Every structure is written in structure tokens, then in C-alpha cells.
Amino acid sequence: MAQQSELKLHVVMFPWFAFGHISPFVQLANKLSLQGVGISFFSAPGNVARIKSGLGLTPKAEIIPLPIPQVEGLRPGFDSTAEMTPAMAEVLKKALDLMQPQVKSILSQLKPHFVFFDFAQPWIPKLACELGIKALHFSVYSVISQAFCIAPVRTTGAKIPDVEDMMKPPKGFPSNSAITSIKRFQAENLMYLFKSFDGGPPVYVRAREGLTNCTAVVVKACREMEGPYIDYCATQFQKPFLLAGPLVPDPPKGVLEDKWANWLGQFPAKSVVFCNFGSETFLDEDQIKELAIGLELTGLPFFLVLNFPAELDSQSELTRTLPEGFMERVEGRGIVHTGWVRQALILAHDSVGCYLCHSGFSSVIEALVNDCQLALLPQKGDQFLNSKLVAGDMKAGFEINRRGEDGYFGKDDISEAIKSVMVDVEKEPGKTIRENHKKWKEFLLNGEMENKYAAELVAQLKTIA
Numbered sequence: 237m238a239q240q241s242e243l244k245l246h247v248v249m250f251p252w253f254a255f256g257h258i259s260p261f262v263q264l265a266n267k268l269s270l271q272g273v274g275i276s277f278f279s280a281p282g283n284v285a286r287i288k289s290g291l292g293l294t295p296k297a298e299i300i301p302l303p304i305p306q307v308e309g310l311r312p313g314f315d316s317t318a319e320m321t322p323a324m325a326e327v328l329k330k331a332l333d334l335m336q337p338q339v340k341s342i343l344s345q346l347k348p349h350f351v352f353f354d355f356a357q358p359w360i361p362k363l364a365c366e367l368g369i370k371a372l373h374f375s376v377y378s379v380i381s382q383a384f385c386i387a388p389v390r391t392t393g394a395k396i397p398d399v400e401d402m403m404k405p406p407k408g409f410p411s412n413s414a415i416t417s418i419k420r421f422q423a424e425n426l427m428y429l430f431k432s433f434d435g436g437p438p439v440y441v442r443a444r445e446g447l448t449n450c451t452a453v454v455v456k457a458c459r460e461m462e463g464p465y466i467d468y469c470a471t472q473f474q475k476p477f478l479l480a481g482p483l484v485p486d487p488p489k490g491v492l493e494d495k496w497a498n499w500l501g502q503f504p505a506k507s508v509v510f511c512n513f514g515s516e517t518f519l520d521e522d523q524i525k526e527l528a529i530g531l532e533l534t535g536l537p538f539f540l541v542l543n544f545p546a547e548l549d550s551q552s553e554l555t556r557t558l559p560e561g562f563m564e565r566v567e568g569r570g571i572v573h574t575g576w577v578r579q580a581l582i583l584a585h586d587s588v589g590c591y592l593c594h595s596g597f598s599s600v601i602e603a604l605v606n607d608c609q610l611a612l613l614p615q616k617g618d619q620f621l622n623s624k625l626v627a628g629d630m631k632a633g634f635e636i637n638r639r640g641e642d643g644y645f646g647k648d649d650i651s652e653a654i655k656s657v658m659v660d661v662e663k664e665p666g667k668t669i670r671e672n673h674k675k676w677k678e679f680l681l682n683g684e685m686e687n688k689y690a691a692e693l694v695a696q697l698k699t700i701a
């Protein structure tokens with residue numbers, strides 16, 4: 237019997253088919269493979285190319301395409317939520333449930349030690365257990381968001397919280413947290429977690445089932461950032477919470493397209509405001525107008541990326557929603573783009589000094605490891621709590637002022653946030669935010685820290701394999 241420490245682990249990675257989820261699973265696969273762990277990666281065929289390019293450090297990784305069963309309401313060939321409407325994404329969860337037989341058959345052949353699964357596949361623990369495989373719930377969300385949103389104490393006795401309840405932290409929440417409450421519009425948005433679509437289980441039921449039945453929970457987190465929330469969740473879920481570390485992305489490969497590199501290159505270092513809301517977060521017309529004028533008011537150069545729901549024509553939406561005469565007025569110092577951009581390369585560009593974003597967790601980490609000051613404009617779900625963590629607990633970002641009832645922000649709220657972290661940098665809060673950003677950047681770029689977390693995680697996996 238090989239010593240535990242010599243055991244060559246083999247794990248399967250099985251993320252939800254959304255790039256905000258696939259990315260962290262790819263990053264974890266790269267960190268584990270550097271520790272000698274063998275990787276097999278499950279996803280729908282249309283996602284394989286992007287996963288393959290992300291698994292650069294894991295050339296031996298086996299990517300196994302899982303065709304999505306044809307279900308009414310889904311379009312063949314649309315394999316990630318980035319190409320789907322929210323309604324289609326709900327149908328995709330049901331289609332994933334129908335994949336159990338093919339997943340079971342492949343796992344029975346692969347016989348990995350572990351399968352890392354996501355919130356959407358709560359049936360994995362039972363299916364894996366029947367094959368003698370251990371199931372680990374890998375949460376791509378910040379632990380603060382998991383602690384605040386789905387702690388079991390929130391739904392004792394199958395009682396569903398109402399908006400008032402969701403505005404407050406759950407019972408026993410870390411008392412030193414910067415969160416004393418969240419705004420009404422944010423709590424209303426979080427009620428989505430408890431909503432059933434076409435009779436399917438709500439997100440919180442799927443997540444809770446997976447968290448309850450898994451062998452252990454693996455989180456994209458480190459004690460330094462989220463220690464109190466990790467302890468709170470481990471107590472609440474009565475499960476070991478294993479830390480993968482912050483999963484800092486490897487330096488982006490390749491070069492930025494000339495059109496962006498040349499445009500950015502004409503501005504002084506750290507002067508450009510980059511504004512993007514990730515792969516699946518969209519602003520409405522009024523928000524776009526206030527955001528655009530707010531960027532214009534700063535007088536700083538800016539690169540604004542705006543995307544629109546899959547069912548709309550992005551280019552015509554862009555023309556329709558931008559303010560009258562806006563593009564003419566900002567000619568030469570502002571560009572607006574719709575569609576995918578190489579975000580990690582843009583954030584790493586020497587001219588970019590500020591990132592106004594949706595507070596997506598992967599995106600926030602990417603800004604922290606670059607010299608991009610954070611202006612946070614969370615739009616949904618975990619983003620509200622990520623923003624609280626970074627701007628509240630870590631004080632490494634500026635949370636843009638919002639009206640409590642409906643989340644409204646105005647052009648002045650946008651320009652105030654950007655000026656605080658980019659112009660009035662000798663005054664508070666910009667001064668402290670920039671100092672803390674620098675401190676967290678050094679921490680996150682400490683390769684030893686990342687390796688320590690990865691090595692400790694693998695050692696823990698070997699003890700439970």
C-alpha cells in the first residue's frame with residue numbers, strides 16, 4: 237500500500253457551465269496539477285476550447301466533453317450561460333440533472349479519488365458514493381457570500397427568509413464583519429436564491445443539499461481575507477472547509493490586440509479607467525446613461541465595456557442606450573466596446589489604473605494583483621457581499637454610493653468614486669484604499685502563500701482519499 241504522502245491523486249473537475257464558475261475550477265486544476273495531481277475536466281463541448289487554453293499549466297489534463305441533453309427551451313450548441321437568457325440558464329440546470337447516467341458511467345471508468353462539483357449538481361455526492369468516489373463541493377463564491385446568504389440558520393424549520401430578514405446578517409454571523417446590514421434592493425435581489433423556476437429546486441436548496449452531503453467543502457479563499465467567515469461556515473454546515481487559497485490567476489498569456497494596446501498606450505501610466513461587468517452582468521438603460529456621463533465628468537480616459545442579454549442585438553443596444561452626443565464629446569479619450577475582451581491583459585496594461593466593475597470575485601482578484609484601483613458597482617447575488625468584503629473588511633476598494641430602495645446611482649456617484657481613488661489620492665478614503673490595495677497585491681502575489689495553500693490542500697486530500 238503506497239504511503240499516503242506518495243499517493244498520486246486523480247480528481248475530476250465538474251463546474252456549472254458558466255465562465256464565472258469554469259474559471260475558478262480551471263485555476264484550481266492548475267494549482268493542483270503543480271502539486272502532482274492528475275486532472276480530468278468535465279464540461280459541455282462548446283466550452284472545451286476556452287477551458288483548454290486556461291489549463292495551460294495542466295497539459296496532461298483530460299477534458300471530457302459532456303453533450304447537454306436536448307431539453308425544450310435550450311438551443312443546441314449553446315453550452316454556457318454566457319450564451320443564454322436567464323430562463324434558459326434555469327432550464328440548463330434541469331438538463332444537467334438529466335446527465336446523471338452519463339456522468340455515472342464516465343466516473344465508473346475513470347475511478348478518480350475525488351470529484352469536485354458545483355452548486356448545480358447536488359446529486360453528485362450520492363452518485364459518487366455508489367462508486368466509492370468522494371465528492372467535494374468546490375464553492376467559487378466568496379465565503380462571506382456563502383455565510384451571509386445560505387447559512388442553514390437562515391432557514392430553520394424550512395422557514396424561508398423575507399426581505400427584512402435578508403437585509404440583516406444571519407444569527408451568529410461574525411461580529412467583527414463590516415456588514416451590519418445590506419440595502420433593501422440587494423436583499424430583494426438575493427430572494428432569487430429561494431425562488432423555484434418551473435417547479436425546479438431553488439438555488440439555495442441545490443447548494444444546501446450539496447454542502448450537506450459532500451465529504452468536505454473546498455473554498456476559493458484564504459484565512460487572511462476571510463478567516464471569520466470560514467470558521468462561521470464550518471460551524472454552520474458542520475463540514476470541514478478546505479482552503480484552496482485565493483486562486484490568483486497565472487499571469488495572462490499572449491498579447492493584447494493591437495487596437496486596444498495602441499489605444500491604451502497613448503495615455504500616461506495608470507491614468508485609464510477600465511470598466512467591465514463580467515461575462516453575465518448587464519446594466520439597464522438608465523444605469524448606462526448615468527455611468528457614461530459619470531465617466532465623462534471625471535475627465536479621465538476610459539475604456540467602457542457594456543454587454544447585453546443574449547436575446548438582444550448588442551451593437552444596436554449600445555447605440556440606443558448611450559447618451560446623445562456622448563461618443564462625440566469623449567472622442568479621443570473614451571472608447572466603448574461590446575463583447576468579450578481579454579480582461580486580464582487589459583488590467584495588466586501599464587496605462588490602466590482603475591477598474592470599475594460588478595464585484596465579480598474572479599474579476600476583483602484580478603484587479604488586486606494589478607495596479608487597478610477598485611470602484612465597486614455590484615449588480616446581483618454574491619457581488620453585493622464581495623463588494624462589502626473588499627470595500628468594508630479589506631478597505632481596498634470604493635463601493636459606489638447607491639440608493640437603498642432601488643439601487644439607483646447617479647453620474648456624480650460614479651465620478652466621486654473614481655476621483656477618490658484616482659485623483660484625490662492624498663485625501664481619505666483614497667489614501668487608505670490605495671495603501672491597502674498595495675498591501676493586498678503584495679500578499680496575493682506571494683507565490684509561497686499560494687503554494688502553501690495548494691500543498692496543504694493536497695495533503696488534506698491525501699488524508700481523506
Ligand SMILES: C[C@@H]1O[C@H](OP(=O)(O)OP(=O)(O)OC[C@H]2O[C@@H](n3ccc(=O)[nH]c3=O)[C@H](O)[C@@H]2O)[C@H](O)[C@H](O)[C@H]1O
Binds near residue numbers: 259376516575597599
Ligand atoms: C461566481 C460568479 O462570478 C461572476 O463574476 P466573475 O468576475 O467571477 O466572473 P466573470 O465576471 O464572469 O468573469 C470570469 C472570468 O472571465 C474573464 N472575463 C470576463 C469578461 C470579459 O469580457 N473578458 C474576460 O476575460 C474575467 O477576467 C474573469 O476571469 C459573477 O459575479 C456571477 O454573478 C457569479 O455567480
